[in-house]
Amino acid sequence: MQHISRFLEQYPDVRYIFTGGKGGVGKTVCAAVMAYEFARRGQKTLLASLNPVHSLSSIFDQNLGGGQIQPVSGVDNLYAVEVDASDVVARYRENIAVRVREFLRYADIPVDAKPFIDIAVTNPAFEESAMFDKMVDIMLTEGPNYDKLIFDTAAVANAVRLIGLSKIYGLWLARMIESRKEALSLRVQLAFRREKIMEEVKKDPMLADLISMDERFKAVKQRLVDPQQTAFFFVTLPLMLPISVVTRFIQMVRAYDIPVGGVLVNGVIRGEEAARATEDEYLQNKFTEQAQYMRIIQEQLGDLVRGYLPLYNRELQGLESVKQAADDLFNPDQEWALTLVS
Numbered sequence: 001m002q003h004i005s006r007f008l009e010q011y012p013d014v015r016y017i018f019t020g021g022k023g024g025v026g027k028t029v030c031a032a033v034m035a036y037e038f039a040r041r042g043q044k045t046l047l048a049s050l051n052p053v054h055s056l057s058s059i060f061d062q063n064l065g066g067g068q069i070q071p072v073s074g075v076d077n078l079y080a081v082e083v084d085a086s087d088v089v090a091r092y093r094e095n096i097a098v099r100v101r102e103f104l105r106y107a108d109i110p111v112d113a114k115p116f117i118d119i120a121v122t123n124p125a126f127e128e129s130a131m132f133d134k135m136v137d138i139m140l141t142e143g144p145n146y147d148k149l150i151f152d153t154a155a156v157a158n159a160v161r162l163i164g165l166s167k168i169y170g171l172w173l174a175r176m177i178e179s180r181k182e183a184l185s186l187r188v189q190l191a192f193r194r195e196k197i198m199e200e201v202k203k204d205p206m207l208a209d210l211i212s213m214d215e216r217f218k219a220v221k222q223r224l225v226d227p228q229q230t231a232f233f234f235v236t237l238p239l240m241l242p243i244s245v246v247t248r249f250i251q252m253v254r255a256y257d258i259p260v261g262g263v264l265v266n267g268v269i270r271g272e273e274a275a276r277a278t279e280d281e282y283l284q285n286k287f288t289e290q291a292q293y294m295r296i297i298q299e300q301l302g303d304l305v306r307g308y309l310p311l312y313n314r315e316l317q318g319l320e321s322v323k324q325a326a327d328d329l330f331n332p333d334q335e336w337a338l339t340l341v342s
């Protein structure tokens, strides 16, 4: 096992960090704990929640809502934002509506735009796409302002889809541009110098839009597939279902060359605690059950494990508990967890 501290020594410049995993396994906790750790090491850090339901305010025990980036009080260098999904969705919807209308007008298609807009904005993945677009936005506009950007988001599948899509999309766009160039009359082609032709092509509003979108995608994709810049961390509990979700995600992101930072195992019962609570049958059973899953994690994900977080006797809420968890996760001595698998 390579501990997360060693991993970060190996990739000191990694800037974009994502947490993924099954619902409720501790993705937000791990994102907050990593963000806290970076900040206390003196790195300017932005923690961005892109979930429809936020929990950053709860874990830091302060109001971080409102959709604006704000400093986390009590931690120097740490900033957080809970992106307002309804706001993002509304803007995105408006954006798409404008595009559809513009396209129909430009292409001189005299039909009512509304049904087309409705189709575009009422598909079930719409909110996810809107949030993904927002993430792209944050990466490109805020990226240069921070040392570390941590995204607490369920958009793993989306990131993967985007990368797959951008390949096809790039090809398609190249064809579109070519055919637009050809469509310009010979006279225009002769009248303009080479670089001017592209300018003419860009006057087509739809195409200009597509080109700028493609440029954004390419810029983000280049960052997302670079292990020096990006790392996806997957969070699991020592339980069957979360382990299989992580295994599936890892295969998926690897297939698209997205760098896997590793796996964080959350909610591990400490042996000494179980030993102390001999009266507690539930804890004893859990502990025994867990030993079996810890072995499975070791076998299936072994090299990828980057650290263990103990199960605390209460929810993580407030700076003290985040600090405690950061101390535990970033402590290179992880023997307490490994005794279970030996």
Ligand SMILES: Nc1ncnc2c1ncn2[C@@H]1O[C@H](COP(=O)(O)OP(=O)(O)OP(=O)(O)O)[C@@H](O)[C@H]1O
Pocket (backbone or CB within 6 Å): 022, 023, 024, 025, 026, 027, 028, 029, 030, 051, 055, 266, 267, 268, 309, 310, 311, 312, 313, 314, 315, 316, 317
């Ligand atoms: N190691 C732990 N010990 C005790 N409680 C924990 C631990 N890890 C997480 N929790 C608690 O479990 C709950 C779920 O954690 P968290 O919100 O981080 O999960 P999540 O994966 O982000 O969930 P969601 O999928 O809903 O976003 C929270 O109430 C959190 O405080």
Ligand SMILES: [Mg+2]
Pocket (backbone or CB within 6 Å): 027, 028, 029, 051, 055, 152
């Ligand atoms: Mg969460």
